[in-house]
Amino acid sequence: MTQDAATLLERLRQIVGADHVLTTDADVAPYVVDCRDRYHGVARAVVRPASTDEVAAVVRACSDASAPIVPQGGNTGMCGAATPDRSGSEIVLSLARMHAIRAIDVANATMTVEAGVTLAAAQQAAREAGMLFPLSLASEGSCTIGGNLSTNAGGTAVLRYGNTRELVLGVEVVLADGRIVHGLRGLRKDNTGYDLKQLFIGSEGTLGIVTAAVLKLFSAPKARVTALTAVADVAHAVDLLHAMKDVLGDRLTGFELISGFALYLSRKHHPGSPDPLPGHPWYALLQFDDHSADVPLEDVVESALSNAAESELIADATIAQSQEQAGRLWSLRENISEAQRREGQNVKHDISLPISAIAQFTRDAEAAIVAAFPGARVVVFGHLGDGNLHYNVAAPEGVDARDFLENTPAINGIVHDRVVAAGGSISAEHGIGVLKRDELAHYKSPVELELMRRIKSALDPRGLLNPGKIL
Numbered sequence: 001m002t003q004d005a006a007t008l009l010e011r012l013r014q015i016v017g018a019d020h021v022l023t024t025d026a027d028v029a030p031y032v033v034d035c036r037d038r039y040h041g042v043a044r045a046v047v048r049p050a051s052t053d054e055v056a057a058v059v060r061a062c063s064d065a066s067a068p069i070v071p072q073g074g075n076t077g078m079c080g081a082a083t084p085d086r087s088g089s090e091i092v093l094s095l096a097r098m099h100a101i102r103a104i105d106v107a108n109a110t111m112t113v114e115a116g117v118t119l120a121a122a123q124q125a126a127r128e129a130g131m132l133f134p135l136s137l138a139s140e141g142s143c144t145i146g147g148n149l150s151t152n153a154g155g156t157a158v159l160r161y162g163n164t165r166e167l168v169l170g171v172e173v174v175l176a177d178g179r180i181v182h183g184l185r186g187l188r189k190d191n192t193g194y195d196l197k198q199l200f201i202g203s204e205g206t207l208g209i210v211t212a213a214v215l216k217l218f219s220a221p222k223a224r225v226t227a228l229t230a231v232a233d234v235a236h237a238v239d240l241l242h243a244m245k246d247v248l249g250d251r252l253t254g255f256e257l258i259s260g261f262a263l264y265l266s267r268k269h270h271p272g273s274p275d276p277l278p279g280h281p282w283y284a285l286l287q288f289d290d291h292s293a294d295v296p297l298e299d300v301v302e303s304a305l306s307n308a309a310e311s312e313l314i315a316d317a318t319i320a321q322s323q324e325q326a327g328r329l330w331s332l333r334e335n336i337s338e339a340q341r342r343e344g345q346n347v348k349h350d351i352s353l354p355i356s357a358i359a360q361f362t363r364d365a366e367a368a369i370v371a372a373f374p375g376a377r378v379v380v381f382g383h384l385g386d387g388n389l390h391y392n393v394a395a396p397e398g399v400d401a402r403d404f405l406e407n408t409p410a411i412n413g414i415v416h417d418r419v420v421a422a423g424g425s426i427s428a429e430h431g432i433g434v435l436k437r438d439e440l441a442h443y444k445s446p447v448e449l450e451l452m453r454r455i456k457s458a459l460d461p462r463g464l465l466n467p468g469k470i471l
Contacts, residue, residue, distance in 0.1 A: 071150070228285050434469060
């Protein structure tokens with residue numbers, strides 16, 4: 001270790017305490033591998049500050065030493081944005097110790113939380129206050145608010161409540177030079193110039209380090225209905241979405257598309273999972289919420305699904321009769337990602353398209369993939385209600401999954417070319433990180449890339465914040 005490196009580590013210990021500067025291989029190991037076991041890095045140290053002032057002091061120390069910083073929350077990202085590179089020069093800055101719920105303002109319907117608060121903890125704090133924080137992800141028990149903001153997370157309730165970007169009113173951010181932006185304002189109207197918080201939401205820690213945020217809260221629903229439906233194809237699912245929105249409006253909170261093969265994998269790797277509607281090629285999982293306990297929501301949903309059956313939009317349906325049954329239906333959807341991991345690595349895509357283009361895209365993309373790679377298995381699921389699909393390609397039966405990953409560039413080309421041609425995006429809610437950096441450079445327009453680089457240069461001129469990510 002050089003004298004400069006030792007000096008930096010000593011300064012970091014003085015800031016956060018020696019116990020929170022991790023340098024041994026065993027201590028550092030959980031922080032340098034992504035959750036998909038795809039990216040493996042090397043860190044000079046892992047630093048765990050407990051306050052915004054400590055984050056700012058750490059950033060200043062790293063800036064003085066020209067040491068790059070990789071911010072990290074729950075380390076649940078899908079694109080390698082929170083993993084250090086292999087150089088051994090980067091400091092991983094973990095925000096896990098910053099887990100305070102700073103304030104809940106029921107009258108203003110807001111909650112101020114630190115970046116290390118898990119999404120589940122934020123949801124629970126809102127519930128205890130009689131409110132709802134609607135962001136919901138399969139990884140909500142371990143992902144953090146800071147990470148949710150860094151990727152502009154979506155989840156299952158975007159249809160009604162929007163992405164993370166739409167659920168944030170204010171942010172507190174540490175800049176690359178250690179200055180703090182004190183932007184924790186719980187205002188729904190603030191036209192005092194540029195909306196600076198939006199620069200940091202979705203920037204994956206490349207422009208600044210979010211340390212706290214003011215989140216929007218909503219009235220908690222008094223009634224909830226969950227239904228699983230079987231449909232003949234994606235076109236029928238799209239028509240079902242429109243039919244349900246026409247009848248129930250914004251009471252339709254979630255609309256998840258699941259291929260029969262995706263559901264098979266979920267059940268295969270989670271024995272004991274329910275199988276209420278076996279043998280269909282496609283499914284849609286629907287959730288309805290109402291803020292009035294006096295409205296017979298289940299009756300309205302039953303009637304709407306009955307009409308959908310009569311119109312041959314659905315082949316079959318089941319409605320959960322309890323919260324426990326609803327949870328088991330949702331587990332079928334939420335367990336798909338873990339089931340894929342157990343089945344073996346696959347080529348993942350997190351794409352969004354105009355809803356009107358999704359049926360044609362799924363037909364064309366699968367035909368092209370199977371023609372190019374006979375036997376390849378397409379695993380499709382996602383948030384049809386907002387046009388976001390997780391479109392993944394698994395190896396043919398009997399083919400080694402890691403060997404099949406060598407086809408990633410060709411498969412990406414098949415999928416992303418068709419996405420962009422249909423007016424879609426190659427990243428809907430997982431971000432860019434390292435995984436899609438080259439793809440972004442290929443598909444983003446030169447003018448947009450130039451503007452992004454100018455913003456990066458203005459806020460982080462020395463390129464010390466999460467270098468090599470996005471750009």
